[in-house]
Amino acid sequence: MKPRIAFIFVCFLMLSGFSVEQAPVGQPSEERKAQEALPQSHDSLWDMLAKCKVTFDKKKYVFTLDYTPEVKALEKKQITASGFILPLESTDTFSHFLLSKRTPTCPFCPPGKPNEIIEVFTKKPMDWDEGIVAITGTMKFTNNTEMGLFFQLKDAENTTHATAPKNKFMHFLHRYL
Secondary structure (H helix, E strand, O other), X not given: OHHHHHHHHHHHHHOOXXXXXXXXXXXXXXXXXXXXXOXXXXXXXXXXXXXXXXXXXXXXXXXXXXXXXXXXXXXXXXXXXXXXXEEOOOOOEXXXXXXXXXXXOOOOOOOOOHHHXXXXXXXXXXXXXXXXXXXEEEEEEEEEOOOOEEEEEXXXXXXXXXXXXXXXXXXXXXXXX
16 A cells, blocks of 8 residues: 555645745746636644645755754644645545645645645544645654655644634634635
8 A cells, every 4th residue: 555655645646736946946937926816724733744844856856844843842742733635545435635725725645745745644534625624643754755744734624623712703714714
């Protein structure tokens, strides 16, 4: 199963906006501009992760990330991140997926830079949700330079409903604004 997931993710990156010719690493600028108009998570964690510098080695075709001291302090700590789910499996429920700050626009394209994506492993399988979800787990760092994955949440749980306001209108605002 793991080789299949790795193959799917490599295809995902190859078909994405990650290109060796682009000068910031990530999506094409036109796609990024269009995506700015879509909903995105305003969780302060994403601002913190964005300060980690991403580079791409054109000779080795690998990403590297320079962790800031602020981000390094999160390792092995329980944190909650809100964002959008990008499933890695085509099943009704799943326990391995990507969490992104940005709204997914294409099932084959990562919606941003490597410092805008967290790989998540949940304790138990969960259903897909098209809105912003809150996921709580233990932050781990990984150095998957080929796939551009540097952050993981392990033993994670969907805590969306635990953190969502009780009022339906406020729930709508919480999820989409």
